[in-house]
Amino acid sequence: MYGTQTIGKDGHLYIGGIDTVRLAEEFGTPLYVYDTALMKQKIRSFKEAFSKHTALSWQIAYASKAFSTLAMIQLAGDFGLSLDVVSGGELYTALKAGFPAERIHFHGNNKSKDELAMALDAKIGAVIVDNFSELNVLDQMCAERGQNMEILLRITPGVEAHTHEFIMTGHDDTKFGFNLDNGMAERAVLLALRSEHLALKGLHCHIGSQIFETEGFVRAIRAIFSHMNVWTRKMNFHMKVLNVGGGFGIKYTGSDHPLPIGRFIDAIVDTIEDECARHSLSVPEVWIEPGRSIVGEAGTTLYTLGSSKDIPGIRKYIAVDGGMADNIRPALYQANYEAICANRANEPADQSVTIAGKCCETGDVLIKDALVPESFKSGDLLAVLCTGAYGYSMASHYNRLPNPAVVFVEDGEASIVVRRETYEDLIRHDVPLKTFSSRE
Structure with missing residues (x-):
């Protein structure tokens, strides 16, 4: 269980003091549910971790690619984060x-001129x-505008983190x-x-x-400072900011053992x-970029169970009304999740099933071996836990499924922050052919 998740006397899963069955009835499924109190708690934990280092200047920039909506950005802003x-x-x-x-800090390996112009117009940080x-284009654009821009250079330190090769x-x-x-x-x-x-x-x-683990960060920082020691003396470059990024692991399943922030x-x-002490350098301001570690555990996706298929001696499939269109991570990264039957949360989960999505793909499987009650059946409500990062933000319209x-x-209140798409939304930008012609 994560954050404010509890099981009520009625056997239902509650999040933020609200019955998930009621949420499904009011807002429909699939439904992304975010525990706002848990996101706030995660932000506070980062601030508290830095506050012990009293002589240090720092910034926490929320990595919005994990989950970007107006409401989420407003929450990050209200808590004094950078972005x-x-x-x-x-x-x-x-x-x-x-x-x-x-x-605001603007990342990306292929920023267009229009995007850079947008950043310059807004006078981002x-x-x-x-x-x-990009370095040349940005320099030329600033020269043409007579405008200055502060930059950081993204460095590849030659360190391989112990994670999936795609990330x-x-x-x-x-x-x-x-x-x-x-x-x-050095040339850059x-x-x-x-x-x-x-x-x-x-x-x-x-x-x-x-x-x-922390070792990857330690080795990356040491690699950078081994060069900074040369660059400071050779080029008079004094690093005012070191941004070490994010990537702090979270607990998706019982096999994950993340470190405290x-x-x-x-x-x-x-x-x-x-x-800095070893190389006689000034300590820079330290920036980090948590995304998943703020929103990941706070998100739960609710689904309604539909069809099932029992293959004797092999496995039992139970399909939900969503899948890879709203959470592509299992298909893309082989990501693992855990789930709970939200309307039978107090019943023993003693049956192993495979939770399949409804997309027309064999690989549309959310969880291969999910433990659910023996009474699990069509119409029940499934809550897939820890889906707050890269679910909504990577959602697609595959098979023309609305988001x-x-x-x-x-605290017992639910606020809609993104409305459910309709079928009309799916074709809103389609342009039909006015005439058809053929040649023989």
């Missing part, structure tokens, strides 16, 4: 949410430059960033320092996602301070 965006759409959402532009072409981003063979060991990073630093319109504040690295922050800060609604729940 990591990776596209024009995420930037537009942030600005429409009233998020302070000076606290920083652009995290990913490659030489490792710090090793040498990746599309992201300037490699440390082949001279790309030199070019940025020569620019009249780009102010190089510091460096950024992100080694991957769903990380359960404080363990990560202590290891990061202690290593930076040790390296689910999103609700925030807290």
Whole structure:
């Protein structure tokens, strides 16, 4: 159980003091439900972890790619977070949410000129430059506008995090960033320092996602400072900011054993301070970018059970009214989840079944071996836990399935923050042919 999840006397799963059966009846299924109190608690845990390091300056930037809606961005803003965006759409959402532009950092390996213009128009806090072409384009655009922009350079430190290969981003063979060991990073630093319109504040690295140990961060930081020691003396580059990214692991299932947030922050800060002392460098402001670790465990997806198929001696399939269109992670990353029968939550879960989605794909399977009550049947309500990150944000219209609604729940109140799409929404931007012609 996560956050405010409880089982009531009626045997129903409650989140934020609200019966999930009632939520399903009111808002329909599939339904993304977010425990707002748990998200606030996660944010506070990051702040408390940093607050112990009294001599340090720091920023916590919510990585909005994990879950980006107006309401979520507003919540992050209300708690004083900065914001990591990776596209024009995420930037537009942030600005429409009233998020302070000076606290927005723009990431991405292929920012278009229109996106960069949008960032410059909004006067955002920083652009995290990913490659030489972007560095040149941004410099030219700033020169043409007579405008300055603060930047960080994304560095690839050559560190492989212990995670799925699709979400490792710090090793040498990746599309992201300037490699440390082949001279790309040093050349980028030199070019940025020569620019009249780009102010190089510091460096950024992100080694991957769903990380359960501190060693990867420690090795990445040490790799960066081994070069900073040279760059400071060779190019007079004084790093004011070091952004070590995010990727802090969370508990999806009982086999996951994430570290307390404080363990990560202590290891990061202690290593930076040790390296600065060793190389006689000033301690930079430390930035991090948690996304999944703020919203992941706070999200629950509710489904209604439909058809079933029992293959004797092999497995029993039970299908729900959603699937890979609203949560592609199991198909994409082989991600694992746990679930509970939300309307029979107090019954023994002693039957193993495979939870299949309704998409026309063999791989549309949410959970291979889910434990559910023996009485589990069509019409029951299934709650898949810990779906707050990369469910809604990666949802698609595959098979022309409308996207689910999103609700925030807290203290017995539910707030709709994204309305359920209709079939009309699916064709809203379609343009039909006016005439048909054929030639024989």
